[in-house]
Amino acid sequence: DITITPTDARWVGAWWLGILVCATLNLLAGIPFWFFPKSLVKEGETNETEEMNKRSVVSLQEKDRNEAKQTMYEIAKDFIPFLKALFHNSVYMLFICITVLQFSAFNGMVSFMPKYLEQQFGKSASDAIFLIGVYNLPIICVGYFFGGLLMKKFKINIYQAANIAFWISLLDYLLYFSAFWTVCDTSPVAGLTVSYEGVKQVSYTENTLLAVCNSDCDCPLKIWDPVCGDNGITYVSPCLAGCKASRGTGKSMVFENCTCVAASGFSSQNVSAILGQCGGEENCDKMLRYFLILTLVCSFIFSLAAMPGYMVLIRSLKPEEKSFGVGIHGLASRVLAGIPSPIYFGALIDNTCLKWGTMTCGGEGACRMYDIVTYRWLYFGLPAALRGLSYIPSALILLILKKKLKAESQVLLNAPVEMQDKEQEALN
Template sequence: MRDKNYACGVRFWHPEWLQKYATTKWFLGIYGLLGTVQAMSYMYFIVTLTTIERRFHMPSQTTGIVLSGNEISQILLSLILSYVGGQRNRPLWIAWGMVFCGLSCFILALPHLLYGLGDDAFHLTKEYFDIVGTKAHVILGNSTAIIPKKAEDRGLCKATVDEEECENIVKIVPLLLIFLSQFILGIGNTLYYSLGQTYLDDNTKKKNTPLMLAYAMALRMIGPIFGFFLGYVALNMFIDPSKTPLIDRNDPRWLGAWWFGWILLGTAMLMFSGLIALFPKRLPKDKAMLYDSHQPRTLLAEESKNLNGDLEIDTRSPPKDDLPKLKDLPKALGRLLKNRLIIFNNFAAIFYILGASGYMTFMARYMEVQFHRSSQSATIVVGPLTIGAMLTGLLLSGWVISKKRPSASKVLFWNVIVACVYMCGQFSYMFFYCGDTRTMMQNGVFNLTSTCNRDCHCDKATYSPVCHEPTGRTFFSPCHAGCQSWNKAENTYSDCTCALPEYSNLPTTPPSFAQIGTIHQEIKTFAPGSKQTTPKFFNPSVKPTSSTPASSFFDTLTAGACLEGCTWAFYGFTMLSLLVHWVGSSGRIGNVLVNYRAVSPEDKSFAQGLTLMMLSLFAMIPGPIIFGRVIDTTCLVWNYQCGKRGDCQLYDQEVFRYSMNGLSLVLTGLGAIFDVLVWFHGRNLDLYGEADEARLKEMEEKNNSDNTRKLPIS
């Protein structure tokens, strides 16, 4: 009779044709594909995050708090789930974890299904035009048409102030739904990470573990490439595909279909969870894989008696006494907390993740601010190239460690070198950027209110930059440029009074160091919609003259900021990122092996659970919140609605760059210190199970000797 512990299937269904798939390679394939889909969901969330923020008016600090739901569930449940699930049917528990991940994806799509595209986006559609008219005129080709209030003027100069509508602003419920989805996702992530890789390690020859882990991580690493692509496709669709937008994808007010990918990802996770649930509790083993940390010692002893012939598997169910008990959890936790190597390795990972959390969470915004590229166009270039570099570094390191078997001292010292490369890269990032475009400025600051737009009522105009190509000047919005007409066919603005030659002579030089603090403080405290319509540091010195020729009174501006030729900076940043991530990925296998080999076999899965809890508590939760707060302090112009501050519309590029990269550099440096401690204390670690192999060989020789003595003498 076949033992269910070693048979593919579920409950009472274990067909014979399914048993050939009970191999490490098949588990690796399914587990890796699950990781691919899971990584897709993570990167898809990062790519669409700025769209979600603009849709629901979320500041960066709030985003960090909402994202902490994932880590909160890991803090609360990772120890229990990894301790109890670690010695039960791990594939089945992983499958349930993926069900939770799929459910979280569907919950993430709920805010759109409940609240739709929102008023801001709806006011930019043809359907709104069919309902509401306006007095503003827009040039459509060779004709003039009346279009709706929000889409029409696209922030044009208006003689009257529109009343602000506040009753339809939705914030709390979508945030709660996003937080709930992240909380449920954390349960699935805990089961996937803490149980999956240890199951692989227990069913693989120890010398092959690095390569198997590299394959699993590589399959997971492919996920972000597809996540980038899915995000690119989704964000290029209008947030409501059933509506016809009156703006194009390059307009700063464009909102993509951020919700679309979650339905596809949730469905894929549910499908793969059913496949991984079919794997047995333990895979049939060969002689070199008898030392399974999750196999009761009584079974190991029984199997060891059969080394002379074909391996016979004991079909007895594990005794109940061998199953984990919650009352033993504190004792197991105490063993791990006293393990200096595990603690040092975990703190090294904590500071690395803290240092990288700004890039992981806010990379799309970093590219927008530093290189003036949309999140779609930037990530579709940087993302796949970076992932490709990480893949090659990961696979190469896994192959080298498996085949060449470098000493633990060499593997761990390489991680110290990796940390130094990371720090050099983060320092160098500070020097790659596209210079801020010349704007209608006074002392280097946006001229939010001037004589030329004084009667345009631009207090509530959102950041929609327009470019005056002849002078290379960028205006905050068409309203601030004094534009009164929009040509939809060419997406240009005309009748722009602030583009007059009289105003082109305003100074555009940056402020002096003595002025910077005052100027920044003035902009940050200037709330659109307040009675103070002109920041006090601005004092218009140029006024239009009556002698201005009529032919020069009107000028044309194009949508979007004036971009300087700085392609070299963007691609230089990309190439440097490739190098840093290629080297960095080569150290991941060594970190994982330390966690596996520095503990007793029965604590392996539990050690992974402890690692997840520590990373969540000290890195994943505070990281996005800290960087979100730092990024918010670099904001120059906030979007206010009904007196409440929402998302940031304009950042101080230089302060943003130095603050984010400088903080990352310091945190990575702390991680490097702990890597040195790991190298010092773990340089004699047995990474490849050589002690187990020697022990197994000794048992074989002993059994052969005993059997020889039992042979009858002829």
């Protein structure tokens, strides 16, 4: 019989189902594109014009094939000069630094948020993913929409856009520190977070799982099969709890005559334990609500600054550099932030593991329990440090743009009166 629940660290579930659903939806969304014609009628064209275009397509195809080699040569020839021009664009390069730092923090947090909700608030993996989707994704879309609407309605120039992105992002950053207080203590585990006498401690060694109360049981130390004692302390296995007998089957199994439960000073004739970890504090659900509301507010503010920030990137490039510049920006953000950030976030979080699982072949498995205090400081502290560093290049961009705006305004003031209107329009 299955003796674990979805909140158990060993519960895997149908993790592959989401991939199949997303793949099916993507395929269905792509089907209408198969029915598009090879060329679309442009605005203002008639059917006769369309027929003439079709006849000219055949003759143009041969010409295109002949010009393909020359075009590729021209692209390769322009690559180095364009790349050199981008490297000399101070605003563009500073914006890439900001993106790498901010995206590293965001990607690391999103990757390990489900695990954090599991460990900190005792939620199952499916509940954690569902809560993240409900509280974060819709509000991010709303923030993008209103950020774009703000840019369009007020016709904001590049310096104003940089100011808006900077101060809105800084407000989100200051609110972010409130998350350090939305915590609850998880249930104590004997030999890992408390001693067998109930004294608080944190141990990363297996030797602390042994005590006088279970010394005669010859218990295996690598097994993770937690039980909750009547004293509110979780034990890694019924054997390590010193239990001598059991009754019932499946999830309703109860272990009795547990010497380690009695040794903790629990004064009761019935020293028993039941399957599963003990529950957390009563205020855990309340703290979870506060945490989710905080992430909702922070996600909205952060996404509101995304569009003004992206316009700084676009407007810092010359028209002929835009497509190439956006491509290099996307490449840099993924190579320097998207790939490495989950790796070093995961490596640091793994260092906080208190109890590793063991695979059937004998190798090290997944982590069953973390030192949640250290986990929390790493999970929130590392993104805070990365985001804090990103405000140094942000401030430099503001100074550069302010200096450029003053120089352009000075040129405009010295220009003839009849040219000022045209130059002001171009500046906007």
